[in-house]
Amino acid sequence: MKCNQAKNTANCxxxxxxxxxxxxxxxxxVYHRRNGELPGCLFPPEVERTYDRSIARFVQMHQKx
Numbered sequence: 001m002k003c004n005q006a007k008n009t010a011n012c013x014x015x016x017x018x019x020x021x022x023x024x025x026x027x028x029x030v031y032h033r034r035n036g037e038l039p040g041c042l043f044p045p046e047v048e049r050t051y052d053r054s055i056a057r058f059v060q061m062h063q064k065x
Contacts, residue, residue, distance in 0.1 A: 014040040015049055 009023030021028040028039045037053040047061055 012041065013045065013048060015045075016040070016051070 003024060003026065005023035007023075008025055012022055014022060014028075019028075021031055025039075028041075032039050032053060036055065038055060038058050040048040040051075040053055042058065043053065043061065047057065
């Protein structure tokens, strides 16, 4: 399956502009998983902008619901 980077980039909510993985979702997931994080697209904008993409922050965010 070929990656549609242009389409993915249009829907990418990551605010880290110099990211070389923008629109390359498979690479993004691998990168963040290797660092014990989740991709920014799994967080609401106000949390994503803090760059705290830890699994603990994700769990904390969902426990408040």
